[in-house]
Amino acid sequence: MPKPIVAGVGMIKFAKPGASRTYNEMAAEAVRDALADAGIGYEAVQQVYAGYVYGDSTSGQRAVYDVGMTGVPVVNVNNNCSSGSTALWLARQAVESGAVDCALALGFEEMRPGALGTHFNDRPSPFQLFDEATDRIVGHGEVPLALRYFGGAGLSYMEKHGATLEDFAKIRAKASRHAVRNPLAVFSKEVSVEDVMHSPVVWPGVMHRLMACPPTCGAAAAIICSESYARKHGLDDGVRIVAQEMRTDFSSTFEGDDMMRVVGYDMTVQTANAVYESAGIGPRDVQVVELHDCFAQNELITYEGLGLCPEGGAQKFIDDGDNTYGGQVVTNPSGGLLSKGHPLGATGLAQCYELTRQLRGTAGPTQVDGARLALQHNLGLGGACVVTLYQAQ
Template sequence: MTERVYVAGVGMTKFEKIQSRDWTYPEMVAEATGQALADAGVSYDQVQRAAVGYVFQPSAAGQRALYEIGLTGIPVVNVNNNCATGSTALVLAREWVQAGLADIVLAVGFEQMTKQAMAGDGTIPKVTTVDWHMDALKAAAGFSGAPMTAQFFGAAAAEHMLRYGTTREQLAQVAVKNHEHSTRNPKAQFQDAYTLDQVLGDKLVSDPLTRSQCSPMSDGAGAAVLVSERYVREHGLDRAVPILAQELVTDTGASFESGSMIDVVGAPMARAAGRRVLETAGVGIDDIDVLELHDCFSINELLTYEALGLCGAGESGELVESGATTYGGRWVVNPSGGLISKGHPLGATGLAQCTELVTQVRGNAGDRQVAGAQLGLAHNLGLGGACVVTLYGAPGTVS
C-alpha cells in the first residue's frame, strides 16, 4: 500500500486589496511560511525541497521569495499554472514525498498583483494561453468590453440560464452566501455581508454577473508543510492531516468540442478530477462535510456543484437557494468566504484552500467551524487549463 502524505502545518497572510499594504512578496511569503513551519513544529533547515507558485512575478521568484527564510541550498522549483498554481505546487510537493524523495517539503503560493499585469499591454498575440477559449467565446457570444475572464464566465452563466432556467437571483445567492461566510474570517479581503438586492444592484461586469459576484484582484500568500507517513509516526504528529486523494487534470477535447461555454470554463476537468478523487478515497460526495470551491465568479460555484455531483445538471441554482450549501445545510461550501470574498491572489489561492480545510478538519476554525467536519474537499481551477481536486481527512488517520 502506498503510504499517505500528510499536511503537518499551514499558514497564510490576510488577503489584501492590491497595493493597499506596504510589503514585498518575500515579506508576504515569510509571513505565511513562518506560520506553516511553526504549525508543523519544524525549522526551515529541516525542509528538503520547496515548490513555490506564482503567476505574475519574474522568473525564479520562488528562490528570491525564500531568501529571508533561509539559504540552505535545497531544490526550489518555480510553479506557474494560472489560477491553479497554488494547488499545483501542493501536488508537486506531495509527489516528492510520496515518491520517497523527501520527508519534509514546503509548498508555497503567493501573488502581488497589479492592474497592468492583469490587463496586459493591449495587444493580443497570435498564441495565448486562452486563445482556444477566446475562439469559443467569439462563436458563442461575441466579445464585449468586459475583462476577458468575466466574459468567459458571463457567457457560461447566460448559457446555464437559457438551458436550465437558472435565475439571476440564484446566481447572486452564491455571492450572498460567501460574503456572509467571510464575516467570520479575519483573513478575508472583504468581511461584509451583502443582501440579495445589493448583489443584484451592484455594478454589472459581464451580464449577468455583477461586481460582488466576481473575485477581486488581491495580494497575499499561503503555505503548507507536507511530511511523510514515516515522519508522522516517528514524531507523533497527532495534528497532521492526511491527503486522502488528489488529482491534477488538464483540458481534453471535451472542453471545446461541444461549443458550450460551460465546458470551455472547466466543467469537464472538474468532473474528471472529482470523480477520480472520490473513487480513489472510496467515498461519495455525500460523505464530504466541507468544501472550498473555486468561485472565481458565482456561476463557477454552481457549475462545480454539478460537476462534483452535489446535484444533477441544471439543479445547482435550486441547491444554493435551498440553503444546502451553508451552515445548517447538507454541506458548507466556502466557509472562508471563497474567492469572491476571501480574495484571489492567483498563486496563493490553492494554498489558502488547503489552510482553510486543514483548519476545519482539525476543528480549529472558530466562528466558522463546520461542526464535526471529518472530510474536506478543495477544487482549484485555472483556465488554459488545469484543475486540482484534493481530499483531506481528519487527523489521526494512519494507514
Template sequence: MKSYIVGVGMTKFEKPESRDWQYWDMVREAGGAALSDAGIAYGDVQQVPVGYCFQASTAGQRAAYELGLTGVPVYNVNNNCATGSTALMMARQFVEGGISDCVLALGFEKMQRGALGGGADGGDFKTSPVARHYGIMAARHGFEMSPPTAQIFGDAAREHMEKHGTTPAQLAAVGAKNHRHSVNNPYAQFQDAYTVDEILAAKTIHTPLTKLQCSPTSDGAAAAVVVSERFVEERGLGEKAVEIVAQSMTTDTEESFASGSCVDVVGQPMSREAARQVYEASGLGIEDVDVVELHDCFSINELLTYEALGMCAAGESGKLVESGATTYGGRWVVNPSGGLISKGHPLGATGIAQIAELTWQLRGEAGGRQVAGARVGLAHNIGLGGAAVVTMVRRGR
C-alpha cells in the first residue's frame, strides 16, 4: 500500500528559553497547523507516534492531549537526533501495513542552553549509549575539553582533510550556504547571512569547526499527517498529497567501528546503506532528486552525506559545495530551509521538520526559498548511537 503526506506544520525554531512556552504548547501549534493543512480533525487520527529526547516517559501523551482526548494510541519515540524521522517511519509503516488510514507523526524538543552532551541524556560517558562511539574517537584523537559531539564530528573533519585535502574554506562554504538559505525561512532560528571568511573567523568550537558551522540547541515542534491512498481519495486530498515513495532506516554495522575512523563512527556507512535501500526500493536515484534536506548537524556531516547519497565520489564533497552544485542554480538545492546549522535542531522535531520543508517545496509553497520545478525530494536524518533514516518523497499520484 502507498502512503501520502497530506498535512504538515511546525513552529518557528527558537533559542531555548527565548519564549515562555512548554513542549505541549509547541505541539498544539505544530500539530494544529498540520491538521488544518490536511483539512481534517484530530478525531480522524488513528495512531500518534511522538518523538522527543529530553522529556519524561508519556510526555507524548501530555503533548498530544492538547489536540484532543479521543483515546487514540500514542507512542513515545526516542532515537537521538533521528527521533523525528523515526516517528515518521512508524506512521508510514502503520499506513502501508494496512493498520491505519490516518496517522499523525509529532516531534518536539524543549532544550537547555549550551552545547549538547555526549548522548541524549548528556550523562556519564562510561554508561552512555554512545560510549563505544566516543571510545573510537578517543583511541585515535584523544579526548579534549570541547563539547563531545563537536569533537567527534570535528575529528571526522580532520580525517577528511588529511585524507582528501578538504579545506577549511570548503567546510565553511557549507555554513555560508545554509545561513544564506535561511534568510528566506520564517521558521528558522537564525536568518542572517555570512560570508565564508566570517564563518572562518567565528569562535572555534573544535578545530576545524567554528560556531557558525555547528547546529545550535533549539526549542520547537513539527508534525505531519500520513494517510493511505484510500483516505486521499475519500477526502479529495489529491492536490495536497505528497507520496512517500520509499524510506529506510539503518543502524551501525561492523563497518562503523572496524576502521577506527570518526568518518565511519559518525554514520557515513549507515547513511550510504539507507540511501542504497531507498534507491533500490523506489527505482529513483540521486540524479532524479531536485531538493534535499539533510542532517548538517556540523558542516562536515553535510560533506560526508553528499558522498553517502552518491552526489559525488569519496573525497570530492568539498569541491562539490564549493562549485555551487548544491545551491540555487546548481544541480540540487540542499537544505533550502537553512538546515540544522541555521534553521535549528530541536532533536525530536528535526526529522519531521525536514519533511515539512520538502512538502512545501514539492507543492510550490515555499515562498522566497522555493526550488523551481521541484518534483522529487530526499530527506536524511541521522542520530549517533545509531540510526540513519532516508526518505524519498514525490509530488503527484
C-alpha cells in the first residue's frame, strides 16, 4: 500500500501561559505555515483533525475558520497529551485508506499557569484508576499528581536498576544543550547537571524542578497527502509515514504495583514493537527520535520502552553519549518537551515538524547527519500512546 506523504509542516514558537496569543490565532498561523510549506491552498484540504485538551467543543472549527471556511469536515480530538499525534494518526489513516487525498492534522493549546488539573469534578475522573494505583504505590502526597505519576515511575526505575537523580539530571542537561541550537525552544539556556541538581526540590530524593517540562501555549500542523496527489500537484514527497501505531492501556497498567506501568511503559513497548514489525526494522536502524520527555524520568524509561537500549541499560546509554549527537541515536534534537515546552495538543505535531525537517535535511543547527529513519513517541495518560516512523526518500 502506498505510504502517506508529509507534504508540509508548520509550527510557531511556543510561549509561557499568559504570554501567548489566543489559540485560534496560534493555530491559524501554524496551518498557514504548513500550507505554504506544502505549496497548496486551504481549499485543497479535504478533512481536518484538530487536537487540543483545554478548550470547548468545536474549538477546531474556530481555529481553522481564520484560514478558510470551505465546509470541510473538522474532527475535534482530545486524547490528553497525545492529542496532536492522535490527530496525525487519524489524518494518516484517512489518506492511507483512500478516503481522502489530502488531510490537515492540527494541534494547539492555550494553557493556564500552574499544575494540570481536571475541570469536571462532579463525575468520575478519567484518571480515577491511575490515582488509585498511585496512592497505593507511592502514597498520598502534596505534590501535583503529574509529578507523583512520573516521579513515582522514576523512583520505580531507581529501585529496580540503581539509577540516581544525577542520571535524570544528565538527561535535562542534554536537552538544554540541544535546545541551544533550536530557535523555537522556549528555554534555550544551557544548564549543567549541577544546575539541575541545585534547582528547587519538588519531591525529596525523587524530583527537582528542572526535571519537569514547562506548561506552554502553542500550535503546530502537518499536511498529509497521498503519493498520487503529491505527484499530480508537484509536491515534495521526500518524507513519508511508513508505519504508525496507537495503543491504549492494557490490564498490566494497574498490575504489579509498578509506577512505570502506570505511566504507560507497557503501552510504549507494545506500540513501538508493532511499528518495528510493521516496517520490518529494529530500533538500531533509527537515527533520530523525538520522544515524550514530559519529565526527565519519562525520557529515561522510554529509552528502554522503545528498545533503544536493553532493560536496565539506560544509565550506560546516557553515560556513553548514545542519546545525543555522535552517539547511537539523537534523542530530542529539538530540546524536547523539557526545553521546547509542552502545549499538550500541539506536542505531537511539533515532534512531526522537527522530524520532517530532519529527514529533509533542513533542520539547520539541530540537523542530525545522515538521518533517514526517524521515530516519534507521544504519550497521553488516561491513556494513549502513538508511535510513528518516518522515512526519507
